[in-house]
Amino acid sequence: MANHQNAAVLSASSRADANPSGGAGTREQAQEVLRELVGHPAAEFHDGQFEAIEALVDGGRRALVVQRTGWGKSAVYFVSSLLLRRRGAGPTLIVSPLLALMRDQVAAAARAGVRAVAINSANQLDWDTVREQLAADEVDVLLVSPERLTNPSFRENQLPELIRRTGLLVIDEAHCISDWGHDFRPDYRRIADLITQLPESVPVLATTATANSRVVHDIEEQLGAGVLTIRGALGRESLRLGVLSLPDSRDRLGWLLTHLKDLPGSGIIYTLTVSAAEDTARLLAEAGHEVLAYTGRTDPADRERAEQLLKDNQVKALVATSALGMGFDKPDLGFVVHLGAPSSPVAYYQQVGRAGRGAANADVLLLPGSEDRDIWQYFATASMPSEQKAGAVLTALAEAGTAVSTVALEARVDLRRTPLELLLKVLAVDGAVERVGGGWRSTGRPWTYDAERYSRIAEARVDEQDSMMIYQDTAGCRMEYITSVLDDETARACGRCDNCAGQWFPADIAAAATEAAGQTLSRAGVPLEPRLQWPSGMDRLGVPVKGKIRPEESVANGRALARLTDLGWGGALREAFAAGAPDRTVDPGMLQACVQVLREWGAGDARTPGWSGAGRPAAIISVPSRGKPALVDSLARGISEIGRIPYLGQLQLEHGGPTGGRGGNSAYRLAGVWERLVVGPELEAALAGIQGRSVMLIDDLVDSRWTVTVAGRALRRAGAGAVLPLVLGQAG
Structure with a gap:
């Protein structure tokens, strides 16, 4: 993959040299825009950034950028957007998966002088204003959630005009497109249909920091022919990784009570469950630490407030589930601690990537639990449909003969709301059902259960869990192991983790902390x-x-x-x-x-x-x-x-x-x-x-x-x- 990447980059540079009026001029313009964006007169592109910009702006190509967190993927699409706008192109359409990520992207764009707006479930009162701004050509970048692409009203009333005017399509966190990815979302699969509707002259950019070769190949297939893939080294020199195995939850909480104050700056404490996040936050707060819980149960307004308090260093840590994940941007985040391991090295890398983005040093510590596998199994809900349930949904919709709401469908099919909605989205992507006004209806198209494919994906999930256990037990470099699992051929020893340089974190636990943790757990x-x-x-x-x-x-x-x-x-x-x-x-x-x-x-x-x-x-x-x-x-x-x-x-x-x-x-x-x-x-x-x-x-x-x-x-x-x-x- 490294040789393939170098060839792609060299090829892009050769085109620039061979076309001074195009590539060279573009580089000068891009350099100027970059310096305006970052507010630094001497700013230079990282390796691969200009090659991606040139491919989009001059070549109108489809590109996939797989680069570590903090590399500057947003600079690629902001610079490309402004250059394309100067050449008369329409606004850039960015498909972005999380509200927190959208907020950060809109804020970053505003600081950089890019006129960015968003359409999502949290700002419905602003939609009319956004439409007016689009009609007046006052928008450089429009961010939408993938779920918007399935909304009948949006799909019928707004999307056709957006497709007609789009100057660049960006798929952020593109690993969500792949059912091999750790955070697969069926709605992302609709982007492949969106790409086929775009004129061939419209460039497409997909970006992610968490993709192994299997995911990369899946994304490339969905982007279409002639994809330029620019894949960089994933090793993070700023991160100091470590693993501390303790007997039980009491000792892990006791360690946090003893040493949280000593961790650098402010950071994130990840837990595997909502209740663990809430209990841990309460324990730490009662001991005088400035912490807040952040979970899927947290009110959206409280989430936004918590994010800002962390960014402003007004709290020592957010105790969070994976709800605080992709896109949270705090360049000086000093540490990430995990109470319990995520179920895959890919998910772990994505979460620890929040730390050390703009700082020279950040500490990352995993405190695994003996119950981790049980919790992984407990939460193992298939993002892939079961044949029996899928058949029941299709039969119910066919018998109804008209649109059926999700609530009404629950009385026809024995599936809970969340897995039912997920299954409907999978079937919709496969063309077997469609979402219309009033609910869901059958398209009448035949649907075949791909048992072999789903079995392979389930096996891959188990392999990922096994890899996470190997990460905990390895005697080799932890950064090298994580990046090699992500198929980074440049993976090498970091010289900083606990296995490379020796245990950098204390292992002692104060007796009073152990007692306090025991009382909380009891x-x-x-x-x-x-x-x-x-x-x-x-x-x-x-x-x-x-x-x-x-x-x-x-x-x-x-x-x-x-x-x-x-x-x-x-x-x-x-x-x-x-x-x-x-x-x-x-x-x-x-x-x-x-x-x-x-x-x-x-x-x-x-x-x-x-x-x-x-x-x-x-x-x-x-x-x-x-x-x-x-x-x-x-x-x-x-x-x-x-x-x-x-x-x-x-x-x-x-x-x-x-x-x-x-x-x-x-x-x-x-x-x-x-x-x-x-x-x-x-x-x-x-x-x-x-x-x-x-x-x-x-x-x-x-x-x-x-x-x-x-x-x-x-x-x-x-x-x-x-x-x-x-x-x-x-x-x-």
Whole structure:
């Protein structure tokens, strides 16, 4: 690949020498624009930058630039945009995947004197103004999200005119185009269709910092024939990599408490789960560190504020999930720490690439966890469709004969909202369905499940996980390993990582920090909010409910011991509920943790009255468990004995009990438990003796919450007062 790259660059330079009126003049103009953009009279192009600009501006070519973070890919498309605009071309259209990335790109363009605007889900009030600016030719660069390309109104009303006027198409973070990439997005596949609609004279630029040879080849195929690929060395001289393996989460959090203040500047602490980010941020903040959590659950306005505080060095760190990823630009970011490893070296390289972009030194430390593989498996949702689910969606749309909304489709196909939307996008890219006003409809085109292709991709994902484990254990240079996995033929020893130069980070942990971390991890209890509304379309599944759940039939706010993704009790729960794990009586420590949850729940606070204001429960009732009957029964009896609350037994199964498994959508999960959990004669008689008083309902694991909702409804209809759900684990 290195020889191929050099040949491409030399070829571009030769064309410039052979065409002084074109290439040489372009270089002078480009150099002038670059210096204006960066505000430095002596600024020079990095190797490969001008070659890409020349290919776009003079050659009208299609180019793929694979260069490390901080190399200056944005300079290529900003300089090219301004040169093309000077030559009478229309505005540049940039497809950009994240709102945070768009904000940074628009801000960078403004600083550089480039008139850039964006159209995305966060600025709908500005769309009319943007259209007016485009019509008046007052826009140099327009940024859109890939999802805009699938929006029927945008596709029909705005896109044709944009295609007609576009002077340059830029695909940022182009690895998202490839289903081999670590962050594949089906909407990106539509860009290949967009390229075919452009006049051949319109240049196309794809850029990414995270692509191995397989991804590069996939992108090249989608860009079309004659692609100029400029691929540079990916090694980052500013980064000092290291791995510190510690026994458990308590020690990893203790290390952070001990040494966060010593890490250079401000940075990012990545976690694998939302709950881990929130728990870690709370622990650090309570210890006096200026940190904020940043996850997919964070309000968009709070995200933007957190990003700015980090950029302004007003916080020591953001404790983030992968929601803070591509495109976040803080040149002086001093460190990146991972609490748990991402599932691939490619994803890891992309995240650590946030650090040291404009600084000579930055520290990168991985604190892997023994639970990492379990979490990877837990979150392993296929970006590729299953044949059965895809067939069910196509059949449902064909039978409907008209457009069906995603919400209505959930009552026809047992798929949750997020994977359903992902599957619809995959099928849309393949031409089998299309998004129109009112929802989705079948195109009638035949669709064949490519089992071999999807199997190869699944195997590649497993290989990536194995590679991440090798990275942790390697005795060789860590930077060399990461870049070699990315197929960088220039990969070489960095001389700076812990394996090259010796351990650069301290390994000691203060006793007080370990104790504080242990207390955080031993904390138990997360709110379990009740369902308030029945799913739409239940009549199609034979369940006669709709609209809001009647207050007199609903359950109260409940509690779970922990989420399966939590750092503390989550580990024990993941082990207990793992596939093939034996059914055992409740662990004494887990029982005591549940008792502590009940004490705190019962006491309440200023915001949440004890027992939700329902009073101390007069009895305990359990949900019959299909997988863990001994666990649930022993938990109910243990709480009954410790709390001196009568245990009345369990609900009765009807019609064979609940059907289906975890992971289905709300409509199907409700249908699977409807009228299958009932109050038997003995339990009904017992409830008669405590008529109108509250009861505690105990279950093992909640996912959709429809089991406790239906069970609680049955108890309420049998005369119970408030129903207070207590469960061990909450999925997600």
